[in-house]
Amino acid sequence: MPKRVLQGTVVSDKNDKTIVVKVERRFTHPLYKKTVRRTKNYKAHDAGNVHKVGDLVSIEECRPISKDKRWTVLGGDA
Numbered sequence: 001m002p003k004r005v006l007q008g009t010v011v012s013d014k015n016d017k018t019i020v021v022k023v024e025r026r027f028t029h030p031l032y033k034k035t036v037r038r039t040k041n042y043k044a045h046d047a048g049n050v051h052k053v054g055d056l057v058s059i060e061e062c063r064p065i066s067k068d069k070r071w072t073v074l075g076g077d078a
Helices: none
Strands: 005-012 018-028 034-044 057-062 071-076
Touching: 005 034, 018 057, 034 057
Parallel strands: 034 071
Antiparallel strands: 005 018, 005 057, 018 034, 057 071
């Protein structure tokens, strides 16, 4: 089964080897037919501490690295 890949913006890089990525998804409301925006934060593993706040990154699903981290950074400008 392929791993999920999401794209988002780095909102925090304060933790060591960890970044927090805000991912926005858009969908049409089933009843009102209006486009709705929902955001969610994901903690991702950034081994080299290279990504900073505001960077656009792609994250990929992976094995659990810690209690909250289940994603790794693929790279920027994706």
